[in-house]
Amino acid sequence: MSDPAPAAPGATLPFLRDNAPFLSAGVLISFTSSYGQTFFIALFAAQIMATFSLTDGQWGLLYAVATTASAAAMVFVxxxxxxxxxxxxxxxxxVLLTLACLTMAGAGHAALLVLAVFLLRFAGQGxxxxxxxxxxxxxxxxxRGRALSISAMGFxxxxxxxxxxxxxxxxxMDWRWLWGIAALATVATIPVLLRLLRAERTPQSIAREQPIAGMSGRHWTRGAMLRHPLFWGLVPLLLGPPAFGTALWFHQVHLTVVKGWSLTGYVALMPLFTVVSVATTLLSGVVLDRIGSARMIKVYMLPFAxxxxxxxxxxxxxxxxLALCVFALGTGSQATVPTAFWAEFYGTRHLGAIKALATAIMVLGSAIGPGLTGWVIDLGVDFPGQMTAIGVYFLFAGGLAAVTVTRVRASLAAAEIDVIRP
Incomplete structure (x- = not known):
């Protein structure tokens, strides 16, 4: 099914105006996920380790275990x-994320800390x-690409x-009070979301609810997807960015020490990274709507490598x-390309189940990456010394995905590739 009146290239303002409630809800949901993201939880790492008498290794292990458990939960929920x-x-x-923030605020035992991290990762990041x-x-x-890119602005x-x-x-103020503030901020989003989605069915870009078919005109279930080689050819691609992207932030102090750089100077580069990432996210949405996800997925790994x-x-x-700017090209596409690919190739009827498995794999990657690279550091190979091998991994993942997608591309009928043509 095509949009009754697809937005023409460049017709961004009418698109924003006509679909403002739905796009705003997407931005708000993405923003609220922040309380369960690594970048936010890591702000309190020093206070958490001091309060619970944890070493860096113990905190990292606890975080990895809780994150892995949240990935498993995502598969089923x-x-x-x-x-x-x-x-x-x-x-x-x-509501669950609010409880997670309150659990973190009131945790007095390591067991409650594990529960808090699990809930934060499951409800927030997941x-x-x-x-x-x-x-x-x-x-x-x-x-779709444009909508995904705008929604990702919340992140x-x-x-x-x-x-x-x-x-x-x-x-x-004490760090626990700040988690209470995060809980209040999360609660405050509920009435806003209820108002934005008070007439939810589909936005004006779709006139009637009807699932869109994927390859071979089928509505793929998660079980059927798991029996098809395409998904398995994409698993390394799914794991790479969250695994090694998280590791890049996780080991930033180690990285600057090895390189002999100022940590303050390195952190000062983050606004540049953010600007490039945001610009890429918006641009990738426009490009997706023009050429589809099949072409973009083939080059998706190159900026990371x-x-x-x-x-x-x-x-x-x-x-x-320079490296962070190139990395931002990859992370900017991360918010749009994979999700558009699942919808285009597997259809939208069972998209929740399919995307949940993909999300679980990515969450698992964010748990594996810091632990794996940290283990290799303990073996005597510093993180910069691992980066060439990591780059080769991305090239391998991208090549495997390109070959696999090319083999199945013909089964996606031209009529079902619903993109805007210039």
Whole structure:
């Protein structure tokens, strides 16, 4: 099914105006996921380790175990998005995320800390991110890429605003009170989401609810997807960015020490990274609507590979800046390309179950990456020394995905590739 009146290239303002409630809901859900993301939880790492008498290794292991458990939970809970509306699920997930923040605020024992991290990762990084992506992919067809890119602005806003606010807050109040503030902020999103989605069915870009078919005109179930070689050819691609992208942030202190760079100078490069990432996210949405996800998935790994090559070889902060800009090209596409691919190739009827498995793999990657690279560091190979091998991994993952997609591309009928033609 095509949009009754697809937005023409460049018709961004009418698109935003006509679908403002739905796009705003996507941005808000993405933003609220921040409280369960690594970048936010890591702000309190020093306080958490001091309070619970944890070493860096113990905190890292606890975090990895809780994150892995949340990935497993996503496999079973994620498919609920195929049966319930976003309005209902967003409210329920906000309530769970609020409880997670309160559990972190009141945790007095390590067991409660594990529970808090698990709930934060499951409700925040897992379900909230999953909901935002599935909603955009299901509600929009010809403008799917654009919708995904706009929704992803919530992630960028969270990364840009929350660290500044909460780091400043650490200077004036106890860290536990800040988690209470995060809980209040999450609760405050519920009435806003209810208002934005009060008439939820589909936005104006789709006139009637009707699932869109995928390869061979089929509505693929998760079981059918697992029996098809395409999915397995994409698993290394799914694991790579969250695994080694998380490791890049996790080991940033180690990286600057090995390179002899100022940590302050390195962190000062983050706004540049954010600007490039946001610009790439918006551009990737427009490009997706023009050429489809099949072509973009084939080159999706190249910026990641080049970024790690450049960072490993960099000798100055200028070199690090270049590497981070290239890395931002990959992370900017990460918010749009994979989700659009699942919808285009497997259809939207069972998109929640399919995307939940993909999300679980990515969450698992974010648990594996820091632990794996940290283990190799303990073996005597510093993180910069691992980066060439990581770059080669990305090239392998990209090559495998390109070959696999090319083999099945013919089964995606031209009529079902609903994209805007210039």
């Amino acid at each position: 994620g498919p609920v998005t195929d049966r319930l509306r976003v309005r209902q699920l967003a409210v329920a997930t906000c 379900m909230m991110s999953h909901l935002a992506a599935v909603a955009m992919a299901r509600w929009f067809v010809a403008t 960028a806003l969270g990364q840009a605003i929350l660290p500044i606010l909460f780091v400043a807050g650490l200077g004036v 080049l970024a790690f090559f450049l960072m490993g070889w960099a000798e100055t902060l200028a070199g690090a800046a």
